[in-house]
Amino acid sequence: MLGLDKGDHVTLTMDEAHPVSLLDTGVQGVIGKPLSRVDGPDKVSGAATYAAEYALDDLAYGVLVGAAIGKGRVVSIDAAAAKAMPGVIDVVTDFDTFIRVSQQGGETEAPTQGVRDIEYFGEIIAIVVAETFEAARDAAERLPVEYERGDGVFAFSMDDARDGDLPTNIVPARTEQGDIDQAMRDAAVSVDVTYTTPSQNSAAMEPHASIATWEGDSLTLYGAYQMPTSDAQQLAESLGIAADKVRIIAHFIGGGFGSKLGIAPESVAAAVAAKRLGRPVKAVMMRQQVFDATVRRSNTSQRMRLAARADGTLIGIGHETTASNLSTEDFFEPAGISTHFLYAGDNRLVSHDLVRLNWLLSGSMRAPGEAVGLLGLECAVDELAMALDIDPIELRRINEPARDPEKDVDFSSRALMPALDTGAKRFGWEQRPVRPGTRREGEWLIGMGVAAAARANMLMETSAKVAIHPDGSVTVSSAMTDIGTGSYTILTQVAAEMLGVPMDRITMELGDTNDVPAAGSGGSWGACSSGSAIYLACEALRGKLARAMDVAEAALTLKDGRAIGDNRSTPIGDLVGDGIEAIGTIKPGEQEELFTQASYGAHFAEVAVNRVTGETRVRRMLGVFAAGRILNEKTARSQCLGGMTFGIGAALTEDLIHDTRTGKLVNRDLAEYHVPVNADVPQLEVVFLPERDIHANPIHAKGIGELGICGAGAAIANAIYNATAIRVRGFPITLDKLIAALPAV
Amino acid sequence: MKFTINGRSYEAEADIRTSVLDLLREHVGLTGSKKGCDHGQCGACTVLINGRRVNSCLTLAVMHQDDEITTIEGLGTPDDLHPLQAAFVAHDGYQCGYCTPGQICSAVGMLDEAKKGWPSHVSADLEHSDLSDAEISERMSGNICRCAAYPNIVDAIREVAGRAPAGRDVAGADA
Structure with a gap:
């Protein structure tokens, strides 16, 4: 391998638009294609290795112990009693080092540490380590712990004190423009309603898991983590060691949906125990502990105010969200994030505040902000449309802003109205009952609903290394992850298109912090950030190949592993000597300030509500999405199916219930926290609108992993209203909230 | 304990509290069967026992010494998929x-x-x-x-x- 000389590390900061993308002139013909996943055969045959599945020699099993009180102090732990049980090696506690909460994504500091004080029910206070899982589990469940109980706040109330002044979390906590109160007074028609959403859990199928193993003062952690680069920094800070002493390996992650963005308590517990015992320790959270002690999406109370003229023109939008969190944590659910730019209107107030509770940490779950914020906004818009007697799609057309309504900037691209119009036609929107509650089929009431989808687009600093070997094969490596999003496949497609190399000649090495750093998977930035880094590295390699072949770069064509130019065709392996490599790094820049960047879409839902039982069945859904270049139609569609199904859960079933005496989660497992199952999900149709976004990044793509959830639940809620003429403003819309208001049978 | 898994014989020294799932994952080295909840609520651990689908987290290994257990690894391999x-x-x-x-x-x-x-x-x-x-x-x-x-x-x-x-x-x- 040739050494890296200057110029082999290419960095692009997105300060300028990037109007030309080499992906449009590539001739390998793989970008965008609905190719099956390259890691598919391993996944379907059980050969893909997840965090808890590394067979290390001398491995000990750790089972975590959660606090059995909601607020107070640990007085003592009777380790001797547990250690007396057969097979138990040790009970490991470190009241200072153990992390009290998971860390938020992308942070480089340790999360709040210290578990002598109990701030929420289930806080991880110890790890029991044994020769077998069975022995560790038994001892952990029987571990005698003495507590001193304290007074906590275990119920959410809008009457409780709020912070009033919070630091920015993706969006500022409060922005105000004009006078919303005056606009409400001036309005011909207005809506002033409050929507509530409950705590939710990401419920990724793989529980949080870590295997920690030390070599001297260096830690290797096999972990189920979405952002290994920053997770390793968090872990190092938590353990008080240098960042370069921590390596995280996460080749396969069994889903994340935000819950694995930052390190969770099992990582530090496993690391501390492994260090103390001098042998590798595996710690897998019980499903109940995933619910109790990782992270929830906050419950919200959202006051929605919309002020309109009689013709439907919005003159005011107010979106005031109150969420909850622990007293030490500043993360607030940024529910108003897309309210900033979705509709026109001069008078605007978007605010967020927190009630402080002794409930587990609240943080990111798929589309933090939009996922619940659009339940409030898009249902309120539907209410306004009904009050105005204007079709909901037409109301959105009337209020379509030409530019960002709060900042003096243009949209980088915006296909909201094309998505609504395409969807209306395809879904048969004209067949919607104009008057709610009027269509019946036997004992079922039928209705249709619509909602806008919007998700702010993000680019994160990320690097990737691309190497071309003498045999013409290619290796791409980065600390990027694939949490089910399709990274292995779509990033292979980017490299294949850029270098004109068949997919099966490319090895994609992800999920190891020994490789160049990446922002990982979260916030829908993964494909664009890593794809752009690979693009840049490949662009540099194309230059090297052109020089080696002595042709102008623009005259070089790369296809099927060959370099073609100047009437010559050469295998690329023959042009690279001992091999060549380059690192590409993408960084966000001024483009994100100069343009409001987001992906858009439209959701349509048809529901049937049983007028005897109040049960809601989603009959069909359509999502039309525009998110820049679609890198792989098959995996992108699956991302949208997943998001839309999260929308079904949010609308109908998902509801984490806190015991108001202790904060303990009542339904902390998959039998009682109801995520949609196969029979809950009908035919879902996904349509992508062709789009390029030259302001987003060099590959002209935008995030798609979260767009599908944004607005999906609102379309269902609006369909329920259309079916029943009942407006339920407390999510999820379970049958008990409908049945009393349904017409007598 | 002795088991027949994917047509092969295995012997394992395992705690009698060991579930079929933990037998597979922790003793036999067949990690294709997944633990999602350990309570029979998610189905990620489903295997075939004598041809019938079973949540392997909900049944103890010691009960299945005379049974034919088939896991995902027994259905096909990356190069020869079912x-x-x-x-x-x-x-x-x-x-x-x-x-x-x-x-x-x-x-x-x-x-x-x-x-x-x-x-x-x-x-x-x-x-x-x-x-x-x-x-x-x-x-x-x-x-x-x-x-x-x-x-x-x-x-x-x-x-x-x-x-x-x-x-x-x-x-x-x-x-």
């Missing part, structure tokens, strides 16, 4: 892949149940039920997929079951 495994790849019947081995083992067992004429909750006729999309969805609802590849999972199973593709049956349309 038709259902191949169909899951072709139809993108997964995303993160964690529930997938359980889905596929469950589908194998389910297709056999349907072939034997076993009815389900949504079968209109207890004697004869064709494997409609509603039947597939119902019969696969013990396997949670949080990535929500459900429509693709139904597509994959329908293809292997030899049924022509059709729109999924409309829920709530019993009138």
Whole structure:
């Protein structure tokens, strides 16, 4: 391998638009294609290795112990009693080092540490380590712990004190423009309603898991983590060691949906125990502990105010969200994030505040902000449309802003109205009952609903290394992850298109912090950030190949592993000597300030509500999405199916219930926290609108992993209203909230 | 304890509290079967025991010494996939892949149940039920997929079951 000389590390900061993308002139013909996943055969045959599945020699099993009180102090732990049980090696506690909460994504500091004080029910206070899982589990469940109980706040109330002044979390906590109160007074028609959403859990199928193993003062952690680069920094800070002493390996992650963005308590517990015992320790959270002690999406109370003229023109939008969190944590659910730019209107107030509770940490779950914020906004818009007697799609057309309504900037691209119009036609929107509650089929009431989808687009600093070997094969490596999003496949497609190399000649090495750093998977930035880094590295390699072949770069064509130019065709392996490599790094820049960047879409839902039982069945859904270049139609569609199904859960079933005496989660497992199952999900149709976004990044793509959830639940809620003429403003819309208001049978 | 797993004999020194799932993952080294909840709620651990689908987290290994256990590894390998495994790849019947081995083992067992004429909750006729999309969805609802590849999972199973593709049956349309 040739050494890296200057110029082999290419960095692009997105300060300028990037109007030309080499992906449009590539001739390998793989970008965008609905190719099956390259890691598919391993996944379907059980050969893909997840965090808890590394067979290390001398491995000990750790089972975590959660606090059995909601607020107070640990007085003592009777380790001797547990250690007396057969097979138990040790009970490991470190009241200072153990992390009290998971860390938020992308942070480089340790999360709040210290578990002598109990701030929420289930806080991880110890790890029991044994020769077998069975022995560790038994001892952990029987571990005698003495507590001193304290007074906590275990119920959410809008009457409780709020912070009033919070630091920015993706969006500022409060922005105000004009006078919303005056606009409400001036309005011909207005809506002033409050929507509530409950705590939710990401419920990724793989529980949080870590295997920690030390070599001297260096830690290797096999972990189920979405952002290994920053997770390793968090872990190092938590353990008080240098960042370069921590390596995280996460080749396969069994889903994340935000819950694995930052390190969770099992990582530090496993690391501390492994260090103390001098042998590798595996710690897998019980499903109940995933619910109790990782992270929830906050419950919200959202006051929605919309002020309109009689013709439907919005003159005011107010979106005031109150969420909850622990007293030490500043993360607030940024529910108003897309309210900033979705509709026109001069008078605007978007605010967020927190009630402080002794409930587990609240943080990111798929589309933090939009996922619940659009339940409030898009249902309120539907209410306004009904009050105005204007079709909901037409109301959105009337209020379509030409530019960002709060900042003096243009949209980088915006296909909201094309998505609504395409969807209306395809879904048969004209067949919607104009008057709610009027269509019946036997004992079922039928209705249709619509909602806008919007998700702010993000680019994160990320690097990737691309190497071309003498045999013409290619290796791409980065600390990027694939949490089910399709990274292995779509990033292979980017490299294949850029270098004109068949997919099966490319090895994609992800999920190891020994490789160049990446922002990982979260916030829908993964494909664009890593794809752009690979693009840049490949662009540099194309230059090297052109020089080696002595042709102008623009005259070089790369296809099927060959370099073609100047009437010559050469295998690329023959042009690279001992091999060549380059690192590409993408960084966000001024483009994100100069343009409001987001992906858009439209959701349509048809529901049937049983007028005897109040049960809601989603009959069909359509999502039309525009998110820049679609890198792989098959995996992108699956991302949208997943998001839309999260929308079904949010609308109908998902509801984490806190015991108001202790904060303990009542339904902390998959039998009682109801995520949609196969029979809950009908035919879902996904349509992508062709789009390029030259302001987003060099590959002209935008995030798609979260767009599908944004607005999906609102379309269902609006369909329920259309079916029943009942407006339920407390999510999820379970049958008990409908049945009393349904017409007598 | 002695076991027959994927047609091979295994011996393991295991605690009598060991579930079939933990036997497979921690003693035999077959980690294809996944632990999602350890309470029989998610289906990620589904294996075939004497041909029937079973949540392997809910049954103790010591009870199955005379049984034939088939795991995802026994159905096919990356180079030689079972038709259902191949169909899951072709139809993108997964995303993160964690529930997938359980889905596929469950589908194998389910297709056999349907072939034997076993009815389900949504079968209109207890004697004869064709494997409609509603039947597939119902019969696969013990396997949670949080990535929500459900429509693709139904597509994959329908293809292997030899049924022509059709729109999924409309829920709530019993009138």
